[in-house]
Amino acid sequence: MLIGVLALQGDFREHIWSLRRLGVEAFAVKTVSDLEKINGLVIPGGESTSIGKIAKVTGVGDKIVQLAKDGLPIYGTCAGMILLAKKIVDHPDQYTFRLMDISVKRNAYGRQIESFEVYLDVAKIGKVKAVFIRAPKVLEWSSNVEVLATYxxxxxxxxxxxxxxSSFHPELTDDLKIHEYFVKMVADRYESVR
Structure with missing residues (x-):
């Protein structure tokens, strides 16, 4: 089982380290051919506009959309959440993968200096430490979107x-529970398609 972390820009290294701490094989994904090797994908935090532009130009974005529709487990954090959203209310023309039935607002929790850490109660997981840095806010979601945690x-x-x-960055803490949850999503699908 191999999990890729999109490495076009952003804090992809921290996700790779978190996954490797769980004993999972993980590597930096930069090309369409890299995407063809993986069983799950993490889209990291960073600058959503930059990641989106590079993904669009290189064809990586189209491939991610195809893989997602084929059932590939994908986890987006912060900028990754923005890129998965069907709508960005404050930047409606920004390129996204338009995969999740959510509308988000970028940087809704304040500027960089207003970053903060909290503990969240997460359904199916328990208490989790979360770091919010220029985080997006989910403003709308459809009935087929399950809310696992709120702030x-x-x-x-x-x-x-x-x-x-997630709006937050679990990879910036020592708490691996969110990554464990995603790894289980990947493992469950990996076993079902083998």
């Missing part, structure tokens, strides 16, 4: 089938 009444961890997205 001040707003969804911050959501799942829609094979897609998982």
């Amino acid at each position: 001040e009444g707003t969804p911050v961890l959501v799942q829609q089938g094979n897609l998982l997205a």
Whole structure:
């Protein structure tokens, strides 16, 4: 089983380290051919506009959409959540993969200096440490999106089938529970298609 972390820009290294700490084989994905080797994909935090532009130009974006529709488990954190969303309310023309039935607002929790850490109660997982840095806020979601955690009444961890997205950065903590949850999603699918 091999999990890729999209490495076009952003904090992909931290996700790779988190996955490797769980004993999972993980590597940096940069090309369409890299995407063809993986059993799951993490889209990291970073600059969503930059990641999106590179993904669009290189064909990586189209391949991600195809793989997601084929059932590949994908987890997006912060910028990754923005890229998975069907709509960005404050930047409607920004390129995204348009995979999850959510509308988000970028940088809704404040600027970099307003970053913060909290503990969240997460369904199916328990208490999790979460780091919010210029995080997106989920403003709308459809009935087929499961809300796994909220902060001040707003969804911050959501799942829609094979897609998982968080407003926060679990990879910036020592808490591996969110990554474990995603690894189980990947493992379950890997076993079912073998």
